[in-house]
Amino acid sequence: MIRLTLRMPYYKKTKIPLLWLRRHTSDREFMLISSVLVGLTAGMAAVVLKTLVHYIHELLAYGNRLLDQPYWLVIFPLIGILLTVFVARTLFQGKPSRGTASVLFNISQKSSMVERYNMYFHVITSALTVGFGGSAGLESPIVVTGSAIGSNYGREYHLNYRDRTLLLASGAAAGIAAVFNAPIAGVLFAIEVLLTDISISAFIPLIIAAVVGTLCSKIILQEEILFYIGQREFFAAAHVPFYVLLGILCGMMSVYYTRMALRVEELFEGYHNKVYTRAMVGGVLLGLLIMLFPPLFGEGYTSVSLLESNNAQMLLQDSWLAFFGTNEWLVLGFVGALALVKVFATTITIASGGNGGNFAPSMFVGATTGFFFSRLVNLLEISRLPVSSFSMVGMAGILSGVMHAPLTAVFLIAEITGGYTLMIPLMIVSATSYALVKYFEPYSLDTKKLAQKGQLLTHNKDRTILRIMKIRHLIETEFQPVSPDATLGELVQVIAHSRRNLFPVVNAEQKLEGVILLENVREIMFKAEKYDTVKVKELMVRPPAMVQYDDSMADVMKKFDESNAWNLPVLRQDQYLGFVSKSSIFTKYRKLLIKTTNV
Template sequence: MSYLKKYKLPLLWLRRHTSSRDFMLISSALVGFTAGMAAVILKTIVHYLYIMLAYGGRLFDRPVLLVVLPIIGILLTVVVVQLFFKGKVEGGTAGILYSIAQKSSIVRRSKMYSYVITSGITAGFGGSAGLESPIVVTGSAIGSNFGRSYHLNYRERTLLLACGAAAGVAAVFNAPVAGVLFAVEILLTDISIAAFIPLMIAAVVGTLCSTLTLDEDLLFYVGNVEGFKAGNIPFYMLLGALTGLISVYYTRTVHWIENIFEPLSGNVYKRALIGGLCLGLLIMLFPPLFGQGYESIKMLQRDHADLLLEDSWLNFFGTNEWLIVGFTGALALVKVIASTLTMASGGKGGNFGPSMFVGAFAGFFFSKLINLTELGNVPIHSFTMVGMAGILSGVMHAPLMGIFLIAEITGGYTLMIPLMVVSATSYAVVKYFEPYSLEAKKLAQRGELLTHNKDTTVLRIMKIRHLIETEFQPVSPDATLRELVEVIAHSRRNLFPVVNTKGTLEGIILLEDIREIMFKTDKYDLVKTKELMVKPPVLVQHDDSMAEVMKKFDESGAWNLPVVEGEKYLGFVSKSSIFTKYRKLLIKTTNV
């Protein structure tokens, strides 16, 4: 505790004695450093564990271990999650989007380290998942909790959350521009120019962490690309269309497999065994699926695609160009299944790395096929790299990030035009079939996703349960007019719910509807409230989205509507309370 106090005291002093802008710049650098070092640690551990198991120990010489190790990794991950994190290590990048949209950018403290531990176990033992999403979660949690520690507001906390994510991505790929664009395209729905400065600082600091501490083998850098030729534009357009269709396949396959495993969510160990066994068998058939797959991508870039067959059962048929083409094309498709099995069965990881794997193999397959069929003579290395941008753009719905990430990985902008052509084409194809990215799709279906439409964003943040007004005085359907008048005399409202003994709403009474009869004292003991009530124009369910509530207000023309849970009366919601809350949230969420 004393260490934490020493750490916080200088920053508390800075918080009090510097402007908000200066404190944010200092904070972004600190968050970037912490997130960058977390990425370095995770990347280093998994890399050397993978090298030791897969190559140093010649794991591929013992195919049975290809089945056993992923199962062990997934089971260990599940055990750690259940014993040490109470089963609460969930969400990935989608969880961060949910935190921004529904939890005021507050991320659980345990996510600062839980994903590093669990994803390291999963990937280290051969799970076919990426580390980038766990690093994004870790960096986001670091930024969010830094903001909470110094009592920053929602906008500042959201910006630091994005800084942590940007630093993590930048550190993994040594790509600061891609880190910034990842935060802008995926996490932040509304951003001011001033917010770019903290994001850039965090991304640069994160990049320096990896550049100064990681060996070249750990940095995914490729320099072997050929120059751009205008004559290849039609082929790049075709590659963009292909990667767009594969991205649609990717998204739908992920959700299909997740739905298959959903009934097993009650028994996490059974799910881990079944999913781990399926994954292990798939890896035994396609050994390059073991682990993240970056070593396999490097083999393609170094003209060693034939080595991919060396550890496969297909090696029995010898090595020829057509077999390599078929094998790489199949790998592009089955990688989706392998990575989804890894995560659906309880392993931890993300789809960022697998997307790059699929893109690289799709680009290699396409270009090799074009050359073998003599339809053209295209540069295979360039198409392999550009394919990664196509799948990233399609799966993540982040074309700018995909373009600049590959540009930075290849050490320049030689491929800028092909990257733009392929990413734009892929993104256009995907948007036609899938309006939301892979990570955002489920949140969008539940109405829990922030969008670039500010009105829609604010409405999705608002929850009906926070707007229910309960000071309306209920009356019994069997109460007399005298009793009703007594209730009216002690109420400031002009609307009265009629509720029976079971708590069910039977109707409502409007003061303006009974104003005339109220003064006829001779009817005080003769008329019952059930004779005076009317049915409400529409009922609002307690779990309705705010968009549904506003639609009901528009269609009914009412100013107040009753809220029920099933048939049980809870209270009323009014337009005035919604507008007041809307204005507050609009101010809160504007200009991150």
């Protein structure tokens, strides 16, 4: 209570100026101001997270003396995952969801409302996971954090769904931009991954937030904390066929990455109610993998830098393979193995209870794939390829394939390499990889499960709105039920006091036995001599179709089309709940269409 009392006056003081601005500025002006504030906050959150991970790693390394001992590579990741699970269980009751998929779920199913604790939960837990060596990326936690900041800002100032969604995406854009010093990539990520429908006017807040987020990291963070690579080699048109082949290889690796990640997740679902057992099993497995392949420790950007600078032999320094020397073919085999096992390390980190994402691991796999391909071609003397360029372009290929975000991948690599000299090969590899992956995997790794549950927003507006709509929000209960044993006279009394021309026939167990249509009893209802002799069960008819409570809206519309009915009864198992009508569906559809358009 004391802490709350101390915090409230400060909170009110910071809120008052913005409330004044809300009243004295236009909606557009307030959105521009809001995008600056959201971008600044999300950018600072990214700075804090990157700094925490950097210094946790520095503290554990203790001048690299501890990490020289193989057993520490097993212990540290295990400690990190256990700490993450402990924090999630004790401080957050184990409820927080993780990854970009959780943001997409909140957009589609919760009107872009992201829980408040996501503004700081992911900063704490992902710092523990990755700082202690968990083989995952920080980008997904930053996306969720930035999205939560934007969403809660919009909720605090009572913005509508469109503006709240735009600020949510602005927070995510600022987070990605701050991590990589890449404002264009941040904007494109928000558009490709989070926003399914966007107008030109929405670009301005996204751009402002991304620029502000980038400035935060550029001004505050030291160069060694940021991932930046200076481009040294140029594009040669003669290498185009090899870039096409690399794109195909990246597409195949992306399909492998997606499918293997989902399979490993399924293996850990058996430990659903045994969180600490799951953390122990996952932590030990991860530690053993890292002991065999030390470059799997942490995000992996240091290893990517070594590949880019053509110093791959240094990856073997802490590995048991160093005993055999640094033979060219040994290095090549080691890098190829890294590309294959990274997906296991990352998925084990996340599935066992750690917090992180697949963004950085995708780039790691891309760099190792590009290096492996180009070095193999060079060793076989088929051609002389620039290994550095192929390593960088491979990052874009896997990123576009796993995340289904080719534009983000192209401009991200262009920005972190400090120029656009690789733009043509980036486009070739990203487009080829994305096209191949899309054929085998219509949905990205982060969205596949949501799509299977029908909870994913898509660029098909009609399908998106149908997925948002739920039967439980459309049930009409003002229909007057009648008993099957009721007489015609009793039915006439019910009809006289009802505004409807449809009457459900429900027995004592609340089970629907049929329906009475007013048009079917119009003639007999005026024959008073039959009021006591004719029963309702003699007049009822079977409804043309019945809707279950958990039916998707697509299934409901199909039943309406096939039955040509205007109203259909809704049941939960056998229990009667009410009716759903075409008119209520069309009314809700129009409202949602207005709500979700022109974001």
